[in-house]
Amino acid sequence: MRRTAYIYTDEYARFEYGETHPLKPYRLKLTHALIESYGLLALPACRVVETVPATRAELETFHTPEYLDVLEAADLGLYRPDYAAYGLGPGDNPIFPGMYRWSQLCAGGTLQAARLVASGEVDVAFHSAGGLHHGMPDRASGFCYINDPVLAIGELVRQGYRVAYIDIDVHHGDGVQAAFYDTDRVLTISLHESGRYLFPGTGFPQEIGEGKGRGYAVNLPFPPGMDDALYLEGFLAIVPPLVAAYQPDIVFTQLGVDAFHDDPLAHGNLTTAGFLRVLEVLKALARRWVATGGGGYNLANVARAWTLAWGVMNDVEVPDPLPEAVRPLLARQGYHGQTLRDRPLEQPVSPRQRQEVAEAIAYLKRHVFPLHGLPST
């Protein structure tokens, strides 16, 4: 039986990016409520760990002191003429009260998850508030002020571990890729909707790393509208062989659920069935597993998908009927179904969409696979 840790604090839900901002910290509380209502925090091999905020010194292992000063000033509501230079202001990365504390918590929880797995205290640790993969050393980007995956993976690398980072968020994991672009100590694999259609506009197959890191950055873009079958085809062609060849000590996954069919920010057509298949494969690859959340802007989807993910991490088949107590909470978010899992989606992909993915797979097999001793066809 796998020993698992779930890192959480109710404090997350007290933060607000703004009334009209799509990222709602409340989704973490909703997820927590659903997981708890299924009794999945009382499993014998599971422990619940209260999030501890990251320290300034921990944040400085990736972010510049200058940028952290700016974040602190913004949190306090101080006037500065240069916020925009750090990605802050109206729009994606608003200035809101508590934003520094929020960032400390998001970073701290993922560091805890990584350390719990590294020390061998648990085999799997899940921090739903983490996965803020767009944060850059000196600026905020894409709703992310602090890049918790980079901080946590950096900690694992300093402890001597080889890490495979797998990012299934619908957006390219650009911040994490950039941080480890020139090293072979971290294999980054991002599957996402193509940068031709979606923020941040990067993540093409041709981005494969540089110097010692050549072949250790991997990108599989999908056209808008990819469904479970097409997504799985790409995922299975690329992820298992590369991770098996790389032989990581620890697998780190960013489990964004914004590739789902009714997410408001992107154009994917995934359902819980495809997500579960992906999770099962990840579990098989990850004997030691650090997992975070990520994007997800349909709050009911977030809660349902991450509850299923937590079930997989604990080897539990979560019953499909939703517990009565949480149905009103999900209904308030527009979900009126009675089940945890989605119904199958009838939205076939076109030959052209298929072709686009086949070409990306072929490119990776030709240019990246040989660097890992894998066949190029």
Ligand SMILES: [Zn+2]
């Ligand atoms: Zn995203």
